[in-house]
Amino acid sequence: MKPRGIFAIVVCLFGALALLTQPCLAGEPKTLKVGGLFCLTGFGSSAETYIAQGAKLSEEWINEKGGLTIKGEKYKVELVMEDMKGTADGAVAAATKLVYDHKVKIVIGTVVPFMVQAAGSVLEPAKVLRLVLYNCGMPSEYGPQTPYMFLTYDSTIEGMRAALDYLKEAYPKVKNVAYIIPDDGSVPYLDKLFREKATSMGYEVATVGKWAMTTQDFSPIITKVLASKPEAIAFANGWPQATGSMLKIIRDMGFKGPVFGCNYDDAYQIMEIAGKEASTDFFIHQIDLDSPDMTPMIKEIKKRAEAKYGKAYGMHIWGFNPLYELKQVIEAAQSTDSTVLKDTWGKMKTIDTVYGPGRMGGLKTYGINHTVCAPCPIVALMAGKVKWVKWVDVYSP
Amino acid sequence: MISDVAAQTVVNVLMLSSIYILVALGFALLLTVLGILNFAHAAIYMVGGYICYQLAVVVGINQWASLLISMIAVGLLGLFLERVFFRPFLKDMNRIVVVTLALIIILQATINVTVGSYIRRIPSFVPGVLRFSGVSVSGDRLATFVIGGVLLLAVILFIRKTKTGLQMLAISQDSDGAALQGIKTHRIFAVTTAIGCALAAVAGSLMGAILSLSPFMGDIMLVKAIEIVILAGIGSIGGVLIGGLILGALDATLPLFISGSATDLTGLCIIIILLLIRPQGLFGREV
Numbered sequence: 060m061k062p063r064g065i066f067a068i069v070v071c072l073f074g075a076l077a078l079l080t081q082p083c084l085a086g087e088p089k090t091l092k093v094g095g096l097f098c099l100t101g102f103g104s105s106a107e108t109y110i111a112q113g114a115k116l117s118e119e120w121i122n123e124k125g126g127l128t129i130k131g132e133k134y135k136v137e138l139v140m141e142d143m144k145g146t147a148d149g150a151v152a153a154a155t156k157l158v159y160d161h162k163v164k165i166v167i168g169t170v171v172p173f174m175v176q177a178a179g180s181v182l183e184p185a186k187v188l189r190l191v192l193y194n195c196g197m198p199s200e201y202g203p204q205t206p207y208m209f210l211t212y213d214s215t216i217e218g219m220r221a222a223l224d225y226l227k228e229a230y231p232k233v234k235n236v237a238y239i240i241p242d243d244g245s246v247p248y249l250d251k252l253f254r255e256k257a258t259s260m261g262y263e264v265a266t267v268g269k270w271a272m273t274t275q276d277f278s279p280i281i282t283k284v285l286a287s288k289p290e291a292i293a294f295a296n297g298w299p300q301a302t303g304s305m306l307k308i309i310r311d312m313g314f315k316g317p318v319f320g321c322n323y324d325d326a327y328q329i330m331e332i333a334g335k336e337a338s339t340d341f342f343i344h345q346i347d348l349d350s351p352d353m354t355p356m357i358k359e360i361k362k363r364a365e366a367k368y369g370k371a372y373g374m375h376i377w378g379f380n381p382l383y384e385l386k387q388v389i390e391a392a393q394s395t396d397s398t399v400l401k402d403t404w405g406k407m408k409t410i411d412t413v414y415g416p417g418r419m420g421g422l423k424t425y426g427i428n429h430t431v432c433a434p435c436p437i438v439a440l441m442a443g444k445v446k447w448v449k450w451v452d453v454y455s456p
Numbered sequence: 457m458i459s460d461v462a463a464q465t466v467v468n469v470l471m472l473s474s475i476y477i478l479v480a481l482g483f484a485l486l487l488t489v490l491g492i493l494n495f496a497h498a499a500i501y502m503v504g505g506y507i508c509y510q511l512a513v514v515v516g517i518n519q520w521a522s523l524l525i526s527m528i529a530v531g532l533l534g535l536f537l538e539r540v541f542f543r544p545f546l547k548d549m550n551r552i553v554v555v556t557l558a559l560i561i562i563l564q565a566t567i568n569v570t571v572g573s574y575i576r577r578i579p580s581f582v583p584g585v586l587r588f589s590g591v592s593v594s595g596d597r598l599a600t601f602v603i604g605g606v607l608l609l610a611v612i613l614f615i616r617k618t619k620t621g622l623q624m625l626a627i628s629q630d631s632d633g634a635a636l637q638g639i640k641t642h643r644i645f646a647v648t649t650a651i652g653c654a655l656a657a658v659a660g661s662l663m664g665a666i667l668s669l670s671p672f673m674g675d676i677m678l679v680k681a682i683e684i685v686i687l688a689g690i691g692s693i694g695g696v697l698i699g700g701l702i703l704g705a706l707d708a709t710l711p712l713f714i715s716g717s718a719t720d721l722t723g724l725c726i727i728i729i730l731l732l733i734r735p736q737g738l739f740g741r742e743v
Contacts, residue, residue: 096731100565104670104671104672110572242715246715268717270711270716271711271719272717273679275677275719276471276667278464278468278472278708279472279707279709279710280711282712283711298627299575300668300670304667304668307594309570311585311592311593311594312592313585328574331719332577332668376513377608
């Protein structure tokens with residue numbers, strides 16, 4: 060056979076193949092790429108690895124439920140994760156890769172303020188919709204200048220309000236509280252908000268202790284805080300190693316009053332670090348996965364996490380939440396355009412979260428109404444055991 | 457009240473200094489004898505902590521026995537590292553720095569992938585808290601203070617009083633000259649690395665009980681170790697005691713007067729001023 064004949068046959072074969080496969084391809088759902096920014100190594104990875112796993116579970120959950128339906132078309136979600144490596148440089152590099160290599164227009168993740176800000180320097184100018192998990196109250200981190208950023212759950216400001224309310228209820232004799240904050244740039248803002256809330260409830264603020272982010276041994280700062288004779292001690296923020304270490308030192312130094320965290324953290328991990336003897340009269344913003352009081356969605360995520368990773372953690376639930384909310388926003392907007400999504404979400408009054416019904420707020424507190432306020436769970440450590448306390452309704456106006 | 461704070465601060469200074477000295481000791485030994493700036497020291501310290509944790513918590517062996525096994529295992533790891541990673545590049549500072557930096561990534565990633573990033577803590581070696589005259593100190597910190605002091609003394613005596621130690625000193629002064637005198641330099645390099653790594657394992661295990669364990673726990677401690685060794689003066693093992701005490705005193709007292717990150721900055725400024733006065737460090741040799 061002449062080469063021209065062979066060429067004609069090959070062309071015909073490819074043409075037939077293309078025609079045969081065309082209907083199948085038309086039936087395939089489209090893919091919506093969503094970026095995931097997490098610290099999978101380095102600073103913060105002890106928690107963010109599990110947050111990333113939670114996000115992965117939510118991607119699978121959405122796709123199993125048939126994906127997203129936008130204007131009659133089916134979309135499958137593909138989560139593209141990048142490691143921020145626990146540094147600001149890493150956050151910028153990871154965000155750049157997501158925007159310019161993977162071409163994503165929606166990003167979930169990041170918790171630590173300096174990384175939220177660093178990633179924002181790339182994501183905001185590119186008009187990428189950001190679903191951030193946490194906030195430390197700095198205007199440079201979240202506010203009117205970050206119109207594409209949404210805070211997907213209660214953070215330290217909402218946690219502080221819930222914790223002080225619970226302190227009043229559980230320890231009515233306490234008259235003054237010391238507040239300990241990591242020196243990550245948030246001190247002037249959190250200090251002011253804490254004083255406002257505490258004094259409005261009749262508490263005196265005994266002292267405000269600030270610890271350097273590089274602190275290895277918290278004994279000096281705890282010595283200083285205890286010298287102010289507080290009756291209760293509050294932690295603004297910190298990963299389990301900091302919270303657990305501080306709790307241990309506080310108890311070792313003989314303080315017997317209530318200690319509490321205003322942030323979302325893993326009570327089991329804190330107890331492992333502090334030790335059972337020190338783990339008493341402590342409470343924090345966290346869920347108890349074994350409590351029957353959990354929402355049906357939390358129970359389902361727990362099952363999925365146990366099936367996929369062997370064990371479920373509170374961080375899995377936290378990581379699941381942003382995509383769970385995003386699904387609702389996309390279906391309400393019937394678009395994947397980040398500006399349309401931003402505008403639609405900005406007009407929504409309520410949104411469902413895995414923690415229960417959420418309300419949009421934050422205009423007065425943060426200067427932008429992009430904050431999802433949902434029921435805030437409280438868990439206590441009492442006599443070396445994790446004890447579920449209750450859900451507290453919090454709202455940032 | 458002020459006297460209570462002052463007394464507690466004195467205890468904090470001693471405890472924190474002993475932590476720093478313990479971490480810096482192995483790093484100083486390798487730098488003094490081999491001339492290796494072993495940036496992987498803090499990652500080796502982390503591996504030591506994890507081995508101790510696995511043995512004590514997962515396998516269920518007695519904590520002190522776990523610490524001893526961890527010391528031996530990491531000492532053997534040191535022999536391997538010396539033979540494969542350090543020896544080929546001993547006289548090339550640039551390459552050795554890159555190799556030790558690469559080792560950090562290898563060791564951290566290995567632990568991160570195999571054990572995970574979940575924060576762990578080794579149960580107390582010495583449970584309980586000692587309280588006297590308004591001052592508190594946990595059993596683990598007290599144990600670290602004693603062990604740190606004993607190990608420092610042991611290392612100094614080993615170097616000054618044993619044949620192997622004197623050979624280490626000879627090599628640290630002139631390795632070619634020492635070789636010409638019949639000292640088996642490679643054997644001494646191997647012994648030094650094994651001891652340095654074993655010391656790191658002790659530090660990592662004790663810190664795993666006092667603080668916590670994570671694959672990245674050594675990152676900040678490495679900076680502290682470098683500060684101590686530079687302050688002490690390169691070549692001075694005994695100077696590590698004074699360097700550790702100065703850094704411990706700064707880190708334990710400055711937070712009482714200055715808040716947050718300013719303590720780090722002030723501490724570093726004081727160290728820089730000391731180095732401006734004595735560029736070779738407090739006990740270092742003039743180059």
